[in-house]
Amino acid sequence: MEPGPGRVKDSGKWQKPRFSRKALMKCCLVKWIIASTQPQDKGSFDSTRSSDSDLELSTVRHQPEGLDQLQAQTKFTKKELQSLYRGFKNECPSGLVDEETFKSIYSQFFPQGDATTYAHFLFNAFDKDRNGSIRFEDFVIGLSVLLRGSVTEKLNWAFNLYDINKDGYITKEEMLAIMKSIYDMMGRYTYPCVRDEAPSEHVDKFFQKMDRNRDGVVTIEEFIETCQKDENIMNSMQLFENVI
Numbered sequence: 001m002e003p004g005p006g007r008v009k010d011s012g013k014w015q016k017p018r019f020s021r022k023a024l025m026k027c028c029l030v031k032w033i034i035a036s037t038q039p040q041d042k043g044s045f046d047s048t049r050s051s052d053s054d055l056e057l058s059t060v061r062h063q064p065e066g067l068d069q070l071q072a073q074t075k076f077t078k079k080e081l082q083s084l085y086r087g088f089k090n091e092c093p094s095g096l097v098d099e100e101t102f103k104s105i106y107s108q109f110f111p112q113g114d115a116t117t118y119a120h121f122l123f124n125a126f127d128k129d130r131n132g133s134i135r136f137e138d139f140v141i142g143l144s145v146l147l148r149g150s151v152t153e154k155l156n157w158a159f160n161l162y163d164i165n166k167d168g169y170i171t172k173e174e175m176l177a178i179m180k181s182i183y184d185m186m187g188r189y190t191y192p193c194v195r196d197e198a199p200s201e202h203v204d205k206f207f208q209k210m211d212r213n214r215d216g217v218v219t220i221e222e223f224i225e226t227c228q229k230d231e232n233i234m235n236s237m238q239l240f241e242n243v244i
Contacts, residue, residue, distance in 0.1 A: 028109045029143060033087035070137065074144035081140065088136050096133040099123045110185045118181035125161040155224045162223075169217035170210075176203045206233060 070081055092101065102123040106115035126134045126142045145157045160166075164174045179199040210218045210226045227233050 028106065029139075030084075030147075031109065032091065032105045033084055070140060073137075073141055075148035076140065076144055084140055084143075085136060088139065096135060097139065098133050102126075102134070106185065113185045115185040118178075118185045121161060121164065121178055121181055124164070125157070151228065152224060155227050156220070159220050159223045169219060170223065171217055172203060172207045175207060175218075176200060179203050209233065 067078060067081060070076075071078055074081070076084070088097075089095070091097075099120065103116055103119040106119040106122075109115075123134065124130075126138055128138050129135075142157070145153050149157070159170065162170045162175055162178050164177060176199060179202055183199050207218065209230060210222050212222050212226070
């Protein structure tokens with residue numbers, strides 16, 4: 001496919017253009033952020049930082065990295081970063097998101113199911129420092145990969161999600177835990193109805209293809225290579241993208 005306006009070819013692959021508001025609002029985390037931004041809030045990222053003293057709380061505040069540095073680390077424009085930061089500050093004045101807040105976000109967007117377990121796994125994927133909270137930097141860098149990243153970058157991020165204990169391998173049990181959490185979140189009232197054994201069958205099929213040397217675990221190399229070569233798996237990965 002030839003790249004349209006705003007798309008840039010890179011070694012045969014194209015990057016997504018700047019997301020429109022319609023495309024942006026497909027992402028649950030962005031919905032949460034944008035919805036919290038007050039129309040009258042005209043301040044920029046830097047001006048918000050300078051007015052922190054006006055919003056001082058009893059908790060320790062986290063000061064994010066500079067706008068230029070974040071722009072260099074992500075594929076967001078300055079205006080996009082400003083918008084995301086304003087919303088983030090409105091929802092999390094302390095500058096940090098804890099796991100309970102993360103769970104409440106997904107409960108709002110998936111009321112028909114139980115989002116608790118999936119939100120827990122996703123939170124851990126964003127929490128790079130493993131300290132029980134997500135900084136704005138972690139949040140926006142992760143979103144940049146998920147919304148603007150190359151196929152390989154997205155697959156690396158997905159591998160990190162499935163690798164629950166972060167030992168560099170995915171076991172069948174880990175993959176099943178993630179799949180079950182997604183099915184639980186989507187709810188039993190989806191159409192067509194999801195059978196109870198569907199997650200297990202899904203994982204059995206995937207794992208058989210990915211575990212090429214039959215050692216009982218999937219490495220990052222096996223994961224990426226299999227996903228890129230198997231159209232059915234790549235299509236199924238859309239399920240993952242649709243619940244971010």
